[in-house]
Amino acid sequence: MIINCQNLHKTYLSDGKELHAVDNVNLSVSRxxxxxxxxxxxxxxxxxxxxIGGLTSPNSGQVTINGTENWAQTDEELSNMRNRTIGFIFQFGSLIPTLTVLENVLLPLSFSDNPSGDRELALKLLGDVGLKDKTNVFPSQLSGGQQRRVAIARAFINRPAIILADEPTGDLDEETEKEILTIFRKYNQEKNTTFMVVTHNRVLATTQINPRIFGMRSGVLTEQLTDAELVK
Ligand SMILES: Nc1ncnc2c1ncn2[C@@H]1O[C@H](COP(=O)(O)OP(=O)(O)O)[C@@H](O)[C@H]1O
Ligand SMILES: [Mg+2]
Structure with a gap:
């Protein structure tokens, strides 16, 4: 089991009241x-x-990644786990505007054991996402969809076992969305990469990926067994 959440709770104080953002989540994800x-x-x-990515600590409950509990580790161990094991694709673009496309993709490696980077892999990943010709341009010279694809290539540079993607295809046109899903599927099938993809878009759920689909409502996570049960 690569990801395990047990009785996970996260509350925020909102207007003096407790808001249960994540409410007793139990989840097991296999490689x-x-x-x-x-x-x-x-x-x-x-x-x-x-x-799950160890960016926020829970109020109670546990997250274990590859058998190690996130918050039982020192800050350094936790950030090493993040760098080695997880590729993040955030909801909002997070490319560094003063770095080229290639430099942006290589950036996560500057915090790793291999700070000089893996140019060859970066170029291969940029090829995979269809940006071979854009390696030396700056993010401002790319469309929104192209920027998103750079962020996807960057998430794979550490050869992560897990990709955590937060609405990776939000505000993209359907064609680009399909291309991105095809890339995800390729990495899922060829490299056995584990994906957790957050979306409010039904298109994602109806591709050929054959995913496990969960619905989330007021902090409660429920696995959806049939299409009819899907959150509307
Ligand atoms: N840092 C925070 N401080 C206070 N409330 C927060 C914070 N982050 C999220 N929330 C609240 O927690 C709930 C869940 O937020 P979020 O996880 O961002 O939901 P989603 O990604 O599904 O839109 C929301 O009500 C949001 O307002
Ligand atoms: Mg969100």
């Missing part, structure tokens, strides 16, 4: 699973991914 989380805005999807 190579493709997990999709659907849910309305505010249902706790981003909070859950940050807990």
């Amino acid at each position: 190579g699973d493709f997990v999709i989380i659907l849910g309305h805005s505010g249902s706790g999807k981003t909070t859950l991914l940050s807990l």
Whole structure:
């Protein structure tokens, strides 16, 4: 089991009241699973991914990645785990505007054991996402969809076992969305990469990826067994 969440709770104080952003989530994800989380805005999807990725600490409960509990580790161990094991694709673009496309993709390696980077892999990844010709341009010279694809290539540079993607295809046209899903599927199938993809878009759930689909509502996560049960 690569990801395990047990009785996971995260509350925020909102207007003096406790808000249960993540409410008693239990989840087991095996290596190579493709997990999709659907849910309305505010249902706790981003909070859950940050807990799993060790970016946010829970109020109670546990997250274990490859058998090691996130918050039983020192800050350094936890950040090493993040760098080695997880590729993040955030909801909002996070490319560094003063770095080229290639430099942006190589950036995560500057915090790793291999700070000089893996240019060859970066170029291969940029080829995979269809940006071979754009390696030396700056993010401002790319369309929104192209920028998103750079962020995807960057998430794979550490050869992560897990990809956590937060609405990776939000505000993209359907064609680009399909291309991105095809890339995800390729990495899922060829490299057995585990995916957790948060979305409120039904298109994602109906591709040929054959995912495990979960619905999230007011912090509560429920696996959806049939299409009829999907959150509307
Ligand atoms: N840092 C925070 N402080 C206070 N409330 C927060 C914070 N982050 C998220 N929330 C609240 O927690 C709930 C879940 O948020 P979020 O995980 O971002 O949901 P989603 O990603 O599904 O839109 C929302 O009600 C949101 O307003
Ligand atoms: Mg969100």
